[in-house]
Amino acid sequence: MKKAVQTLPKITLKQLAVFVSIYQTGSTSRASEQLHLSQSAVSSALTELESRLQMPLFERVGRRLNQHPNAHPVYIQAQAILGQSLTLEHYHKHHAEQIHIGASTTIGNYVLPPLLAKLYGVLPDANVDMYIANTQEVVSEVERLNIDIALVEGKPRPLDTKVIEQRAWRTDTLMIFAKRNSKWLDSIGIHIESNIESNIDGYDDGHDDGADCYRLSIAQLATLPLLVREAGSGTRQIIDEQLLQHMPDAEVIMAIQQSEAIKHMVSADIGLGCLSQHVIDAELASGELVQVKVAGIDLARTWWLVWHKARHQSPIWQTFIDIIQAG
Template sequence: MKKAVQNLPKITLKQLAVFVSIYQTGSTSRASEQLHLSQSAVSSALTELESRLQMLLFERIGRRLNHHPNAHPVYVQAQAILGQSLALEHYHKNQAGQIHIGASTTIGNYVLPPLLAKLYDKLPDGIIGVNVDMYIANTQEVVMEVEQLNIDIALVEGMPRPIDMKVIEQRAWRTDTLMVFAKCDSKWLVGLADYNEEENCYRLTTAQLATLPLLVREAGSGTRQIIDEQLLQHMPDAEVIMAIQQSEAIKNMVSADIGLGCLSQHVIQAELATRSLVQVKVAGIDLSRTWWLVWHKARHQSPIWQTFIDIIQES
């Protein structure tokens, strides 16, 4: 008599989505918030998946979930399956002209608008024939959305640091330069340095800059990453008085002479042109950086996606 085959439940997309979310967030509670499911539903889905695969995916130590060695290869496969599922679900919309674009704040606010205008110009039906969803946040937040397959293509500042490099494709796009800047008649620079009217700038050493109050972007932003790695490491005693999420807020506070700022040249170019703000050149400091294109390897690359990539690479 033949032995009955064990009747195990089939793997579902919900189980895979739960597993991927737990893998990325490190807990069932955060996964339940991310997926808008109850914590019991999340725990049940994970248990069912482990039962179906007949393997542990996480080691449970107290209330913590640590990745089991089995987890990573399953994570890679689950990401690919979920990506194909989303591609199938949105196939018609993608063919009709839908694209989800992510951008870090400097790029999204100051560089992306003319690129989108070029995209509309290249499409047969112009703005009528395309549906663009935009997500603008700091670099780390945008890259997380790419990992979760919520974004087709992202344009970010600084080197992306995804949870799993194996599922992310990234390509160098263009270079940018950060500038230290101050109010044109800043009280902080009086008697410290001479103003060069021809170049509209002051020149300081790192030792001099370290004595002045600095306003910078928050941790997780591409701008802050460059400031930390290429400026502040030379000034361990620097006076960072504020970390702010919005570049415009930093610019306005510097205009009020609260301190000096450090932002992309694209953010302050209008104020430099009118000389309401001035550049502060720091001896021996290079604040150039690379901007990156980032996308998920499993994401469907629609015709509009390719058109947008072509525009970006031509710019």
Template sequence: MHITLRQLEVFSEIVKSGSTTRAAQQLALSQSAVSAALADLEHQLAVKLFDRSGKRLIVNEHGRLLYPKAVSLLEQAKETEQLFREDHGAIRIAASSTIGNYLLPAMMAEYRRDFPQAPLDLTVGNSQDVIQAVSDFRVDVGLIEGPCHITGIVSENWLQDELVVFAAPQSAIFREAVTLEKLADSPWILRERGSGTREIVDYLLLSHLPRFRIAMELGNSEAIKHAVRYGMGISCLSRRVIADQLENGSLRQVPLPLPPLTRTLYRIHHQQKHLSRTLIRFLSYCHEQDIA
């Protein structure tokens, strides 16, 4: 059986108007198209839905049985259409921890001010978790702190981010000029392997040191900030992560004998993922000025 919404719409309009001529006028169809739609519907149901009295069509017992169900189906179809016309679909986002904890909240808040009913679903993990979620279609878009070279994943430059080496204000590293050798001898507190921040720190900073000593690896930036603040070592994180602590003096930036440490943050999605109007609208809120 292949009953169409158009057939049900034609049937319902004939019930209301009493003739194919008036139904055709209401639906902006030709009378022959209306008659054909009704004939197809009756053929598929194997019953007559109207009694014919001259040019008039009078709904019969079969038609009266069908009518409320047809109206219900048409109303559900309109509700479904309206649902997507108003862009109320949930956006599923996965972000690595620095982005999810320190960048996205301001962006999401601005978006929700303009679209208070729009649902957002955010998952925070390390970069490998985000890439896997995008690969499995569990999220619509991913935001990560390093490049992605996985087949089938589209990776686009998103924002620029500055990394800062920092220590507790009383740290011995500030007692004399900072050299690569002094950095190499310092105890480092770093993010876990698999983190986008760790990957970039290894590439931009630690690869320039003659050696380095890892005091500990921690799974989130908050734990690293507290460990450094209590003098357990030095670390390197996004300036966005430690901005408040640098401002209030509980942490201090370590000057480096190296060029500024900058990285690109990336936006990723599966190459077969359709970017809906809702998703594109949300992404338009994800730009530098929202988080400066």
């Protein structure tokens, strides 16, 4: 019959901290003051540590404690262990205030900055890491657990839907637009008119009444050169599903990865563009660019929040969720 092996109690960080304090101060009373513990608790922790190590650490002479030769090597090791513990606490504190946010390009460039300002207002020490790319690239990073939460424009299409959480966030509207007095629209006899006139005939897209616009049919738009976002972007997804399917022969002359590039190319009258109204609000307000309204076309879309179910939802994660849902 095998002899039962005695299981000794584990050494605790409290015992090591008590020992180090006694070693440094020379007495249990001063150690109790330093550690904000009762003197009996300090004496008990030291006794437990000596029992676990099965060696004396101090020699008790009356009310004095003299260091035993065993004390110094144990002190060196205890200092190292407590130092590693402190490093781990700092690491946890740092990562508790860190968040990795992914965003598709329109959201990342135009919508996310004021949301981050609110986050910093609540958590000034927040450590934010940003990844901005098209929707599919961002969702892929979520699947790889490289991003805590993503805000994307297109319908998420993860490889494994069981591990990805996706929640509708807000709505947005894409807008077809052209340079003011564009040669392309002039060539087919289309001229700028007021949205007040357009709305009388049922062309209401929710944009500001009274703003200038062009008004086209789907057939007319199909004859004009279009500049669009690249495949994989949320903007392109909506263009494919809600615009180009009505115009199989449309002249898409260029697919471009950056919304800013499309905006500047349209300003140079290379063709017409289709982007979120967030991207072109300033140019519409200045009159440099003009909305192109197409009867029968609805380019509204849903923006999504996406995260991996296995990703830890830290306090900063929840704070950011509260901010973006309130905004």
